[in-house]
Amino acid sequence: xxxxxxxxxxxxxxxxGDNGVRFEAAGQAAFAVRWQGxxxxxxxxxxxxxxxxxxxxxxFFDDSGLYLICATHGALYEPDTGLCVSGPCHGRALFxxxxxxxxxxxxxxxx
Numbered sequence: 001x002x003x004x005x006x007x008x009x010x011x012x013x014x015x016x017g018d019n020g021v022r023f024e025a026a027g028q029a030a031f032a033v034r035w036q037g038x039x040x041x042x043x044x045x046x047x048x049x050x051x052x053x054x055x056x057x058x059x060f061f062d063d064s065g066l067y068l069i070c071a072t073h074g075a076l077y078e079p080d081t082g083l084c085v086s087g088p089c090h091g092r093a094l095f096x097x098x099x100x101x102x103x104x105x106x107x108x109x110x111x
Contacts (some may be wrong), residue, residue, distance in 0.1 A: 003098075003111035008032055010037055011104050014039055017065025019058040025108055030097045032106055033060055033068070035079035039106050041097030046070040047089035053077075068094070 009021045014034035021032045022044065028054055029044035044052045048070065054060050055071030062069040067076040067079040068084070075087025082094030 003109045005107040009105045020060045025097050041099040041100045043095040047071050047092040
C-alpha cells in the first residue's frame with residue numbers, strides 16, 4: 001500500500017544546481033533538490049558527523065552547482081545518488097527520502 005503524500009513545495013521552487021527546499025520527514029531535517037530534471041530528497045545529515053549540510057538555509061550545492069556539499073567538513077555528494085565522492089565520509093551515501101513530482105508540485109511520500 002502506498003504511503004500518504006504531504007506537499008513540500010511547488011516544482012518551480014527547485015532549479016537544477018540551485019537552492020534546495022528544507023522540510024521535515026519523520027521528525028528529522030530533510031531537503032529536496034533538483035538535478036538533471038529530476039527531484040531528489042535526502043535527510044539533511046552529513047555521513048561523517050550527523051550535522052546538517054547547508055551553511056545557509058537551502059544552500060546545498062557547492063559553487064560549481066555539481067555537488068551537494070557539507071558546509072562543516074567539505075564533503076561532496078552526488079546530487080542524484082547521495083554518494084560521498086570526496087571528504088571524510090568517502091564511499092558512504094546520504095539517506096534518501098522518497099519524493100514524487102506531480103502536477104507542478106513536489107510531495108513527500110510518508111510511509
